[in-house]
Amino acid sequence: MDHIVQNIQGIPLNHYLIFCSIVFAIGVIGVLIRRNVIIIMMSIELMLNSVNLLLAxxxxxxxxxxxxVFVFFVxxxxxxxxxxxxAIVxxxxxxxxxxxxESLSKLRW
Structure with a gap:
């Protein structure tokens, strides 16, 4: 387990910040631009995973x-x-x- 931590610490922290920021931005763009609910859910998961990587x-x-340990709970x-x-989709x-x-707006009362 120590070699994993050493590998993570071998990369400068600002590289993680830049990479996770780019991945998070891609997720935000996917949520804002796409209309397909499945793609939006994938974009949300992409944002969540970028935060998890940064937290780790x-x-x-x-x-x-x-x-x-908190990453595993997330x-x-x-x-x-x-x-x-x-299930909802x-x-x-x-x-x-x-x-x-657009099809979700048809489900209103």
Missing amino acids: AFSAYRGDASGQ MALAAAEVAVGL IMVYRNTKSVDL
């Missing part, structure tokens, strides 16, 4: 494993989010035969 990098640089929460989100598709955001 900060935790490794600090030498504390509590941040890495990943479990993200898995539950995806399961519920995909499947039900919307069965009713409207589309997964675009």
